């Protein structure tokens with residue numbers, strides 16, 4: 001099937017036609033067992049379109065297509081320079097259609113248009129281009145252990161890789177997964193989030209237009225418990241890469257263990273600390289602390305949702321921060337309006353989940369400093385919210401809310417705040433603000449987290465590795481490090 005979406009607003013005018021089927025072996029196909037899902041506009045709660053839902057049978061067909069492509073046209077059969085050329089062409093096509101992609105992300109995910117263009121699309125395009133550049137630079141090492149013995153390593157692809165994507169950054173997370181997998185010569189079977197598949201459908205069209213051989217990229221939309229599970233327990237998928245909740249991450253590891261011991265990389269949730277010292281640059285810190293928490297309506301795995309403010313600066317910081325959050329909240333509305341900075345949460349389920357966390361914060365004795373309610377009467381809008389008087393035992397301090405809700409705590413000493421910041425099962429990201437270089441770096445090194453931002457936040461780039469400590473994940477994405485997680489090392493021993 002296909003659908004045509006009409007846009008008529010200041011940010012984007014025009015129509016976008018999309019295939020709504022599954023993209024398998026270079027063709028658009030209907031699922032073996034026909035099924036559809038309604039795609040909802042989170043700004044209105046109304047239906048946008050309906051797209052196909054696959055099942056484990058479609059995953060089987062996609063894996064067969066991917067295996068065939070791997071053996072005949074891709075993998076070790078395709079020179080890296082050719083893979084790089086195709087990825088670069090794909091990045092160029094994405095750039096050509098950047099406004100269409102952005103319109104789809106804003107419509108399907110409620111993202112303010114300018115932010116989606118500058119963050120999601122700019123990031124996705126540069127990621128595909130960046131990994132295109134690596135495709136012909138993947139090589140091993142020579143090891144000469146003694147006069148008669150030489151060994152060398154080859155960094156070979158896994159073959160067929162399964163990839164499971166969340167709804168919070170659909171095209172960006174897709175690019176993080178597809179870029180390194182394809183650059184290193186793997187074929188992919190990718191499942192977008194069933195709630196936000198539109199940009200992945202558009203991506204598949206450009207994969208075909210760029211000229212990738214059939215079967216190299218397969219996109220099977222569907223539910224986690226059907227398509228997602230079939231990917232994670234498939235006997236001919238050698239690696240699975242997942243971004244999403246810790247709960248599902250565990251299920252994927254279990255499925256991998258039960259099936260073929262496939263390699264698993266997981267990018268899971270977080271409860272990231274933002275630590276603000278008295279000696280910070282206040283104006284800069286306010287700007288970054290805002291972005292750390294409220295970018296993407298708080299639906300970011302690195303969201304700075306626990307904010308620790310040193311007592312000396314606390315009154316002035318809170319006064320200014322509250323004013324900024326208030327102004328930000330006033331810019332809530334239609335994602336396509338040029339003045340909008342804060343859009344809706346992605347779905348009714350997420351909306352309800354966040355509202356129940358807000359209720360729990362109130363019940364547990366925290367103070368709603370600002371926000372704490374829904375915005376408007378239609379769609380899934382929630383006011384940017386600040387809780388003060390928070391204590392470490394509260395649910396709003398311990399659990400990932402994945403919404404625009406920050407828990408603020410006051411602290412006295414560096415030692416005390418390091419301990420408090422690390423008192424979480426998660427370890428994805430952390431921010432520290434101080435003009436004292438020694439202190440900022442001491443704290444950066446003491447954080448138990450995969451990323452640390454010094455006097456900044458959310459500055460994630462395709463060339464810099466990203467991943468979690470503790471329950472926030474396994475393995476690294478992005479940068480040169482991602483190549484390691486998409487290749488296996490073969491040692492060839494030679495008797496000279």
Ligand code: NAD
Pocket residue numbers: 164165166167168191192193194222223224225227228229232243244245246248249251252267268269270300301400401402
């Ligand atoms: P989720 O983990 O259920 O969904 C993420 C992806 O996994 C989706 O594509 C989903 O279809 C798939 N999936 C679900 N069950 C699966 C299974 N059994 N096997 C294989 N794949 C499966 O996340 P959610 O329920 O949409 O969101 C819940 C919470 O997860 C959020 O509130 C947030 O805390 C967290 N989350 C984190 C990230 C992140 O970037 N780290 C992204 C999305 C959600």
